[in-house]
Amino acid sequence: MATQNLLQRLDVAADTTGSSVDASDRRIIEVFVAAGTIVAGDCVAFDLSQSDNSDKVLKVVQSNKSAGATILGVGIALEAASSGDTVKVCIRGIASANVDTGVAAGNRLQVGTTAGRLFVAADIDEGGSATVNQLPIMRLQLEQSLVTLLMYMYFLSSSVK
Numbered sequence: 001m002a003t004q005n006l007l008q009r010l011d012v013a014a015d016t017t018g019s020s021v022d023a024s025d026r027r028i029i030e031v032f033v034a035a036g037t038i039v040a041g042d043c044v045a046f047d048l049s050q051s052d053n054s055d056k057v058l059k060v061v062q063s064n065k066s067a068g069a070t071i072l073g074v075g076i077a078l079e080a081a082s083s084g085d086t087v088k089v090c091i092r093g094i095a096s097a098n099v100d101t102g103v104a105a106g107n108r109l110q111v112g113t114t115a116g117r118l119f120v121a122a123d124i125d126e127g128g129s130a131t132v133n134q135l136p137i138m139r140l141q142l143e144q145s146l147v148t149l150l151m152y153m154y155f156l157s158s159s160v161k
Contacts, residue, residue, distance in 0.1 A: 027093025034081035035059035041098040042077045042116030044089055045070035060089065062116035073111050073118075 035047040044060040048069040063073040076095035081087035100112060100119045112119030 027095070028091050029078065029088050030075070030091050031086050032060040032089055033058055034061075034083055034085050034087045036061045036083050038062060038077045038081045038087055039098065039116060040077055040080045041096050043073040043097060043111060043118050044075060044077050044087070044116070045073050045111070060087065063111040064113065064115045065111045066113050071111055077116075 032044070035050070038044060038060070039062075043063040045063040046057050047059040047061045048056050050056045050059055060074065060077075061070055063070045065071050075089040075091040076097045078088040078090055078095060098117045099109065100114075100117055103109065103118075103120055108121040109118040110121040
């Protein structure tokens with residue numbers, strides 16, 4: 001994995017000829033091996049079903065909270081891949097991701113029950129009347145989504161070592 005984050009540009013999009021979402025976004029991309037079908041924009045998780053520990057962090061699958069071992073997403077797939085293909089994954093920065101209907105700017109997102117899709121993280125009721133399963137927060141939505149589609153969001157990198 002990357003040990004440095006070199007900043008290549010400090011210009012704002014309006015001041016840059018040919019600027020894109022990639023300008024100064026501090027994106028970090030890692031290459032993994034798909035252990036199943038992955039669609040561009042899917043949230044992916046390590047494939048903990050692999051027998052060798054080294055393969056567990058080499059191979060990725062679509063994240064899914066219904067499959068406990070894939071509950072923690074590691075990033076957003078930047079391209080489609082079939083099982084055995086390499087796949088580029090944004091582990092930090094801006095990426096276009098598969099999100100649920102009705103996601104608004106500023107929503108906290110987490111892995112959901114649809115493989116590869118992120119859902120709005122439910123608020124925790126501190127009144128004691130309900131217990132909400134608060135999964136790890138994966139992303140911060142950057143714009144509103146009225147339908148299920150690919151949206152730009154910022155991936156919050158983990159400080160877990």
